[in-house]
Amino acid sequence: MSTLDLKKIHENSDGTITGLTESAFKEVVLNNPYFAAGGGLMVLGAGLAMARSGITRGSGFLYRQLLVDLEIPSKDKSYLWFLEWMSQYKHRSSRHLSVETNFVQHDNGAVTTKFSLVPGPGKHLIRYQGAFMLVNRERSGRLLDMTSGTPFETVTLTTLYRDRALFGNLLAEAKSMALKAREGKTVLFTSWGPDWRPFGQPRKKRMLGSVILDKGVAEHIVSDVRDFLSSGDWYHQRGIPYRRGYLLYGPPGSGKTSFIQALAGELDYNICILNLSENNLTDDRLNHLMNHIPERSVLLLEDIDAAFNKREQSDESGFTSGVTFSGLLNALDGVASAEECITFMTTNHPEKLDPALLRPGRVDYKVLIGNASEHQVREMFLRFYEGEDQLCDEFMEKYNELALENVSTAQLQGLFVYNKRDPHNAISMIDTLKNPNTVF
Ligand SMILES: Nc1ncnc2c1ncn2[C@@H]1O[C@H](COP(=O)(O)OP(=O)(O)OP(=O)(O)O)[C@@H](O)[C@H]1O
Ligand SMILES: *[C@@H]1O[C@H](CO)[C@@H](O)[C@H](O)[C@H]1NC(C)=O
Numbered sequence: 001m002s003t004l005d006l007k008k009i010h011e012n013s014d015g016t017i018t019g020l021t022e023s024a025f026k027e028v029v030l031n032n033p034y035f036a037a038g039g040g041l042m043v044l045g046a047g048l049a050m051a052r053s054g055i056t057r058g059s060g061f062l063y064r065q066l067l068v069d070l071e072i073p074s075k076d077k078s079y080l081w082f083l084e085w086m087s088q089y090k091h092r093s094s095r096h097l098s099v100e101t102n103f104v105q106h107d108n109g110a111v112t113t114k115f116s117l118v119p120g121p122g123k124h125l126i127r128y129q130g131a132f133m134l135v136n137r138e139r140s141g142r143l144l145d146m147t148s149g150t151p152f153e154t155v156t157l158t159t160l161y162r163d164r165a166l167f168g169n170l171l172a173e174a175k176s177m178a179l180k181a182r183e184g185k186t187v188l189f190t191s192w193g194p195d196w197r198p199f200g201q202p203r204k205k206r207m208l209g210s211v212i213l214d215k216g217v218a219e220h221i222v223s224d225v226r227d228f229l230s231s232g233d234w235y236h237q238r239g240i241p242y243r244r245g246y247l248l249y250g251p252p253g254s255g256k257t258s259f260i261q262a263l264a265g266e267l268d269y270n271i272c273i274l275n276l277s278e279n280n281l282t283d284d285r286l287n288h289l290m291n292h293i294p295e296r297s298v299l300l301l302e303d304i305d306a307a308f309n310k311r312e313q314s315d316e317s318g319f320t321s322g323v324t325f326s327g328l329l330n331a332l333d334g335v336a337s338a339e340e341c342i343t344f345m346t347t348n349h350p351e352k353l354d355p356a357l358l359r360p361g362r363v364d365y366k367v368l369i370g371n372a373s374e375h376q377v378r379e380m381f382l383r384f385y386e387g388e389d390q391l392c393d394e395f396m397e398k399y400n401e402l403a404l405e406n407v408s409t410a411q412l413q414g415l416f417v418y419n420k421r422d423p424h425n426a427i428s429m430i431d432t433l434k435n436p437n438t439v440f
């Protein structure tokens, strides 16, 4: 009798519920301990009766009374989370899949591709925590999402009114699943038109301890940032814009960029990189970008001195020549946003910077990240050759003999990487550090 009813549902619905076949249904029934225990027969009967009456009367009124919809547009964050969740979910009845290619980054940095099958456009029936849900993925043929170049889509979930609370559970589950995959990673954003877009794959976090700055420098910056992040109320009570600017200056290869990356990882923040000398970045776009930074991100402006040296104003050929200096100053002050804003700037030539840029409110914290100090050389050596204290002393002795003082940490890294497993050879090659342009 139940088989008969089932067929009826299938016919009557006329393709609106695809994939609910007899065998799929039997599978659900047989694999479910509740049904297997025999207690489910009554529920099943009631459910089928309800479904049958719903279909035979087929009135929109009943539909509205009994069913709830949840619409997830593709521009919403939870859209991707949901599709990912669906791809993990054992949707027995899906007959229509589409492929989504993902890149998986391994610990050694290599990237391999992985295909996951997500429900394609169309209708799918799933069972979640005991309730049936109809998933309808629709693609709008004409409209294109201008920011990503993909067609607009919506996913609509439909379930019984009494099961509406499950929507919340489902989305929460999808979200935590997606965030777990990103755990331990730092996402880089770059500007794309007026928007921020993830750039490349999320990167593995760099350990803060792997960037060796002079004694106490790193600790001081970290505690300053943490203190800033925990004093939101303090700022709001005093009506001060909740933002803080940091300037790291110093010679090339001293670890400025690496430190900011490691710091972002430590704080569990993402990084928004803005290239001020980008060809058609205008003041307007800059302002828009700085006021729409993704949450939990630090803004990174690299080489701020370089942005204004080359071209000051736009030429008549139509290409705008980057932002103006006053445009940058205004964007940095910006409209007071509710969110916190941490800006990191780096430069190799602090002497070229205009004092207006360095005034408090734009740059609140300025620190030199210099060439390697004796402390740093020691720490770097011991980081590469763990436990080799004696060889470290030997290395330092030679280092001081040669009166090396203008060596960058990147040079040291180069030497140690070249001699990965051979500290003795690193010591004998120490005089290569004299020339900053040595290529090993
Ligand atoms: N203090 C340091 N501790 C550990 N590694 C370092 C340090 N400084 C530089 N390095 C290494 O040197 C390389 C270059 O460093 P990084 O890009 O951070 O330099 P930078 O200061 O940003 O230089 P630039 O001013 O040219 O942008 C990286 O591979 C990094 O691992
Ligand atoms: C920034 O943009 C300029 C101009 O397009 C380019 O020459 C430069 O390499 C870019 N810098 C970075 C760090 O991407």
Ligand SMILES: *[C@@H]1O[C@H](CO)[C@@H](O)[C@H](O)[C@H]1NC(C)=O
Binding pocket: 193, 279, 280
């Ligand atoms: C940016 O400049 C390039 C040429 O350098 C041009 O082709 C492109 O259309 C410009 N983009 C925008 C959004 O103006």
Ligand SMILES: *[C@@H]1O[C@H](CO)[C@@H](O)[C@H](O)[C@H]1NC(C)=O
Binding pocket: 403, 404, 405, 406
């Ligand atoms: C190191 O750099 C400083 C500043 O540029 C310079 O005065 C000094 O002579 C340099 N020392 C060596 C050993 O090159």
Ligand SMILES: *[C@@H]1O[C@H](CO)[C@@H](O)[C@H](O)[C@H]1NC(C)=O
Binding pocket: 251, 370, 371, 405, 406, 407, 408, 436
């Ligand atoms: C760092 O070393 C370079 C040479 O490698 C030198 O030109 C520069 O002045 C030094 N910087 C500082 C701050 O000592």
Ligand SMILES: [Mg+2]
Binding pocket: 256, 257, 258, 302, 346
């Ligand atoms: Mg850098």
